[in-house]
Amino acid sequence: MKLYIAEKPSLGRAIAAALPKPHQKHDGYIKVGGGDVVTWCIGHILEQSEPEAYDSVYKKWQLEHLPIVPSEWKLTPKPGTRKQFTAVKKLIKQAGTIIHCGDPDREGQLLVDEVINHVGVNSDVKQRVQRCLISDLNTSAVKQSLSLLKPNSDFSALSISALARSRADWLYGINMTRAYTLQGQKVGYKGVVSIGRVQTPLLGLVVRRDLELENFTPVNYYEVNAHIISATQPLFTAKWKPSDACLPYCDSEGRVLNKGLAENVIRRIHGQPATVKHVEHKKKKQGSPLPYNLSALQIDAAKRFGMSAKVVLDTCQSLYETHKIITYPRSDNRYLPSEHYHQASGVIEAISQNASLNTECEGANVALKSRVWDDKKVGAHHAIIPTSQHHKGVLSRAETQVYELIAIQYLMQFYPSWEYVDGVVELEIAGGSFITKARNTTAKGWKALLKEKVKTASGSGNNKQSSNSLPDVAVGQVLTCEKGELLDKQTQPPAPFNDASLLAAMTGISRFVTDPDIKKVLKETDGLGTEATRANIIELLFKRQFLKREGKTIRSTEIGRGLIASLPEIMTLPDMTAQWESSLDKISLKEQNYIDFMSPLQKSLLDLVGYASCNLPIGLKGLRHTKSNQFKSKRKSTKKAHKRAKPQKV
Incomplete structure (x- = not known):
């Protein structure tokens, strides 16, 4: 049996539609012609286990337990997806050939790899796992992707990079959150002090900007x-x-x-x-400017329509999964493979049907070929562009606005240069x-x-x-x-952050670094976070009550400022986490290995825990998080799941 494993149900259905009939729908999978099967994850159906899964003593938060560093890492099925994990596990055990159909990015690679590794398959089957990269959910495009399978082993570095990120985030987040929550209690702070290697430096950017505004003296x-x-x-x-x-x-x-x-x-x-x-x-x-990647699209949509990063991402997912009129949206790439150039006429025709851009489409000259068509600059995924799918339904206002932004940016590739005289x-x-x-x-x-x-x-x-x-x-x-x-x-003060400028700060983080050596390194990286995570990180800071909205601007709260004032400077600056991203990129390119990334991190945890133990977070004195109980309930809901975790080795 050939088993196709997709990242989510919508992709699974798109793959099944491109495979031979008859189709038989079952609970958690679709059986297609010839006895092959398509199944799917529901995002990450496995997650890093909580500390108490390693030792029950960690159930109680105590400074003397820190830092907690697992010798063998464990994954646990998420409570809400356990049923689907059981179905996928059973199918993997029966499969003679596995086709990995995770999304074409770092997380998509790890998401399916970790399930295969966690379930366990014999070495012959594992060596024959193939990789299918799908960025367009229309049936013709999926069929083409299924005909271009590659060995999954070619993408192992991408998976290791994502695994290193996941474990590093766990180590940093678990240990620092526990340390500062315990110390916060000593100064009367009521709530969990959430620390993250991306969220905390991002909060630091906003806090410093707010303080600069308040202390600004015009000249x-x-x-x-x-x-x-x-x-x-x-x-x-x-x-x-x-x-x-x-x-x-x-x-x-x-x-x-x-x-x-x-x-x-x-x-x-x-x-x-x-x-x-x-x-x-x-x-x-x-x-012409290049077509969009996700961050560039989010920035433009924020500037033109006032959309938050999360709204843009959710809208893109709808255009991709439900309507199938754009390609994979969580892309960090702005180039296109040469083969797409020959599809231009069909894409432009679809744009004329899907949007009120008839005049713009008529002016496009497909004989022109911009710099965007460059195979050497296309990685696991390419720029976000419209597909050749004609949409028959009705788009929401947000969907129409985002689609037209993507469409216009694509049409620009078929227009001549802007000419001017300085x-x-x-x-x-x-x-x-x-x-x-x-x-x-x-x-x-x-x-x-x-x-x-x-x-x-x-x-x-x-x-x-x-x-x-x-x-x-x-x-x-x-x-x-x-x-x-x-x-x-x-002289004018710097403007407070808004959705567009905060995203721009995350992608161009080198502007906020003073060390010339670090600045040079950061100019070559993608900045704070990834295309897929930035929107959620910003929303998380609102959820934690570290940030608030004032009209169209984003400002820090009293809790957010108190936290940044209480932390050592290294934890509040983008230098460390952006260097992490640089290292993770190098791992994905096979220029650095997992051990060389993780070992220094584990050593630095000792120093950070030591600092936290000796310094009380005075900035949080007397403050209270109004939803502190949500963290306790979340830990309780995962308590039983941790007992069934299995070890996973690199």
Whole structure:
């Protein structure tokens, strides 16, 4: 018997639909033609066992037990999925050939691998396990994926990486949560002090931003604009560029802090000749942005529609599993395999049927081939794009909004480059330098697909020309400064986090790291968390009452601030956890092994537990978590399940 194991029921049904008939539906599986069987997990149907599964003494939380480090790791069937686990286990024992059909990512690989390993199969069957990567649930696409099976052993590094992440999270979360919960009780904190290697540094980012906002003192600074006229040119303005002699009166960003200095410049340039010293026009072009990965999609949906990361993820899952009109959504990749290029016409036709984008589809030129089609940059999964499926039902408002974002980003690949001219004019007035800049679009290209008009951007910190063009002047030409204008400004505090900026912070975490060596490493990683986990981590911080919403902004609560104030700095910064992600990526690429990742972590736990034991979390004194009992009930519900756990070795 051939056994296909999917990650979830919807994928199992899609696989069965692509296999020969007749089909017989059973409890937990589908029997297809030829006697083969399709079954499924329900996400992770196994979970890391609680500490008391290793030793009953751990039922009572005590500092002297820490750190708890299992010598042989145990997995336990989740209480809510035990029935399905029993069905899958029975089928695995009967199978002669197993096809692993987990989602095409790190967690999807581990999710099915851990079930196969936990159940136990003979070495011959295990060596013959095959891997099927499915990113499109439409029957034709599933059939194609089933025809392109690979040895499951090719993906072992991906599974080990996910396993290392799972165990590291357990070690860090269990030990730190117990340590600080026990210490919190000593200062009167009522509740479990939840600590996580991603959630806690993320909370630290928000807390530090909030404190920076509250302690921010605005500083006045001054700019000078020269209003230029001539007999043949319309009025335009140019911004004063302070010379090196003015630097003692400027801040680190070159802003003039001395009002008298700016006023003196205005007096000096009034009615004076303005000589053109430099004129430059640079023709430039920019290709279309790549299709979305999950984080980029979540950021754009937050900016445009105010959607939370969780809402975007849930909407994507519906578009993928229920409607089948987008590809696998939990992707961290923004490239497409070359074979997809030949499906473009069918995808564009489907977009025209599924969304109100007829004009945009008609303008797409499938003869164009953007940089997105690159097999070398496609991993286990590719960018999120529409499928060729024609949707016959009705989409919700959120589904329509997210689908159209994905569709437009895909259509951009078949539009020409955005072309523009960047221009600069530099003037000399009374010995001072004045500059005006403008950007003029000459061909909209893919920007024609954007809802908003293409904006004409002046250079950073420079004035915009109302005419959207530079004055037509030549080097050596003498114009006149009609007058100077003083612009009295204030430095602005950083904006509080919102859904879009917090996600952007997680993906671009290197911006928040000061150590140059760590910053360099982090620029090469995906940041805090993964595409599949970021939304849930943010929601968890709300659930723990560490974060709250104020309108569209995300702020830290009193409990959240108290926790960060009570922890050693290393636990509240992104450095450590982002380095973990870098190591996990290296494990998945076979550039680092499991032991080299886990050994330093286990040693660092000793130091962290020691610190917690000697330092009370004063910041939590007298605070109370209003839902503290939920943690106790959760532990009780899993108590019996832990007794049946089996050991699992690396």
